[in-house]
Amino acid sequence: MVKTNGQKTAGQNDTERKIMEAAEEMFLRNGYNLTTTTMIARKAGVTHAMLHYYYRTKEQIFIKVLDRNLDELLASFHPVMKKDTPFWETLESGISTHFDFLMKHPELPTFILDTMRFNPELLESYKPRIRETLLRITGFHFSIIKDEIAAGKIRDVDPEQLLLDIITLNLSAFIMLPPARKVFTEISDTRSRQILENRKKEIIALIRSRLYGKL
Amino acid sequence: MVKTNGQKTAGQNDTERKIMEAAEEMFLRNGYNLTTTTMIARKAGVTHAMLHYYYRTKEQIFIKVLDRNLDELLASFHPVMKKDTPFWETLESGISTHFDFLMKHPELPTFILDTMRFNPELLESYKPRIRETLLRITGFHFSIIKDEIAAGKIRDVDPEQLLLDIITLNLSAFIMLPPARKVFTEISDTRSRQILENRKKEIIALIRSRLYGKL
DNA sequence: ATAATGTTTAACAGATTTGTTAATACACCG
DNA sequence: CGGTGTATTAACAAATCTGTTAAACATTAT
Numbered sequence: 001m002v003k004t005n006g007q008k009t010a011g012q013n014d015t016e017r018k019i020m021e022a023a024e025e026m027f028l029r030n031g032y033n034l035t036t037t038t039m040i041a042r043k044a045g046v047t048h049a050m051l052h053y054y055y056r057t058k059e060q061i062f063i064k065v066l067d068r069n070l071d072e073l074l075a076s077f078h079p080v081m082k083k084d085t086p087f088w089e090t091l092e093s094g095i096s097t098h099f100d101f102l103m104k105h106p107e108l109p110t111f112i113l114d115t116m117r118f119n120p121e122l123l124e125s126y127k128p129r130i131r132e133t134l135l136r137i138t139g140f141h142f143s144i145i146k147d148e149i150a151a152g153k154i155r156d157v158d159p160e161q162l163l164l165d166i167i168t169l170n171l172s173a174f175i176m177l178p179p180a181r182k183v184f185t186e187i188s189d190t191r192s193r194q195i196l197e198n199r200k201k202e203i204i205a206l207i208r209s210r211l212y213g214k215l
Numbered sequence: 216m217v218k219t220n221g222q223k224t225a226g227q228n229d230t231e232r233k234i235m236e237a238a239e240e241m242f243l244r245n246g247y248n249l250t251t252t253t254m255i256a257r258k259a260g261v262t263h264a265m266l267h268y269y270y271r272t273k274e275q276i277f278i279k280v281l282d283r284n285l286d287e288l289l290a291s292f293h294p295v296m297k298k299d300t301p302f303w304e305t306l307e308s309g310i311s312t313h314f315d316f317l318m319k320h321p322e323l324p325t326f327i328l329d330t331m332r333f334n335p336e337l338l339e340s341y342k343p344r345i346r347e348t349l350l351r352i353t354g355f356h357f358s359i360i361k362d363e364i365a366a367g368k369i370r371d372v373d374p375e376q377l378l379l380d381i382i383t384l385n386l387s388a389f390i391m392l393p394p395a396r397k398v399f400t401e402i403s404d405t406r407s408r409q410i411l412e413n414r415k416k417e418i419i420a421l422i423r424s425r426l427y428g429k430l
Numbered sequence: 431a432t433a434a435t436g437t438t439t440a441a442c443a444g445a446t447t448t449g450t451t452a453a454t455a456c457a458c459c460g
Numbered sequence: 461c462g463g464t465g466t467a468t469t470a471a472c473a474a475a476t477c478t479g480t481t482a483a484a485c486a487t488t489a490t
Contacts, residue, residue, distance in 0.1 A: 172383035179331035213428015
């Protein structure tokens with residue numbers, strides 16, 4: 001059961017790693033329920049018994065995948081919260097950093113959404129950490145937005161709505177556009193990146209005019 | 216096979232109707248792949264053989280559900296395209312009407328998204344109609360937006376991006392917020408409606424400032 | 431009433447799913 | 461070389477899924 005031979009002092013052996021890679025790819029794309037252990041094994045090029053040998057159950061594999069990705073997601077929120085830099089600079093870089101992170105992990109939003117919809121119980125143990133991270137970031141932004149409103153520098157918006165605007169706009173580009181393109185227009189990879197860049201600019205412009213525009 | 220007895224001159228008999236209602240509910244909530252015919256039968260309170268008797272296959276039932284809902288969706292786009300009413304009035308009522316339609320069919324966006332992701336082949340036959348409807352509405356709005364820009368009445372925005380803003384913002388409220396609430400905060404029905412109303416106001420304000428704000 | 435037609439049930443069939451297990455191949459260590 | 465523990469395979473098992481079928485039941489029309 002416990003592996004102690006040579007090659008895996010520095011990590012997993014080949015089979016174990018291939019299973020994890022295949023599992024991650026499939027779980028991210030199709031979620032927990034639509035991914036079968038048989039499919040994972042086939043993609044990894046191993047017998048499906050191997051996957052029970054190394055990870056015991058489907059749920060255990062999924063938990064490992066969830067773990068890797070949720071850590072990354074939560075970490076991505078940290079960087080951009082400095083009280084000293086100017087307000088708009090902070091907010092713009094927050095939006096931009098978030099969007100850039102999503103470009104590097106384009107399947108993550110859909111994956112989390114799927115898990116929230118169909119397997120919320122698997123997220124139970126992460127709730128405290130998620131909640132804490134979310135509270136920290138919303139707390140920070142609420143505070144700087146309110147300060148800026150109080151100083152009469154931006155329009156009197158509801159901070160909660162503004163953060164919802166930002167988050168839903170950013171996530172939408174990764175949750176809704178790919179399936180839509182799948183049905184309507186197949187598209188090249190470079191073109192796809194360009195579309196996303198335009199989207200990012202538009203979202204920033206949108207939030208900016210919400211705050212600074214005078215009607 | 217063909218039913219010609221009394222009670223269904225004016226529609227389906229009870230069993231058939233119960234199956235369709237159960238199927239619609241489950242397909243809308245869980246999509247094609249995660250809905251089993253057994254579950255539908257159980258929810259309808261009939262033997263699962265009944266469902267093959269009336270609809271032959273799972274796919275046939277799904278097609279019927281898709282048909283009912285897609286018709287409604289496409290029809291919902293028609294009302295608000297009059298060239299004579301003022302620009303902002305037209306656009307605002309377009310956003311508002313779209314949002315109100317979604318409030319009456321809150322599960323439709325997720326349902327369509329799921330189908331685009333996992334069963335795009337089932338949408339194949341609807342493509343022409345969808346494409347035509349979409350072209351009509353985007354064409355109309357592109358035209359009035361460009362006119363308004365040319366007249367110097369609004370900012371010089373990319374009409375395509377603006378429509379993406381509107382659509383993704385509206386849909387997000389129904390695709391992303393419910394699962395998020397499922398994980399973070401359970402919420403009452405009236406409170407939920409109030410949140411959506413606030414969301415609608417915010418989206419309209421956001422688009423308005425994008426067009427009319429001077430930075 | 432009875433034949434014909436429509437509806438429902440229960441049982442079955444074949445595929446697929448997650449997971450186990452017993453046998454075997456392999457590597458390493460004394 | 462032999463023995464110990466690990467890795468891998470193939471076969472199996474129980475559950476569930478979609479779909480079929482034959483027989484029982486109900487309804488209607490003649």
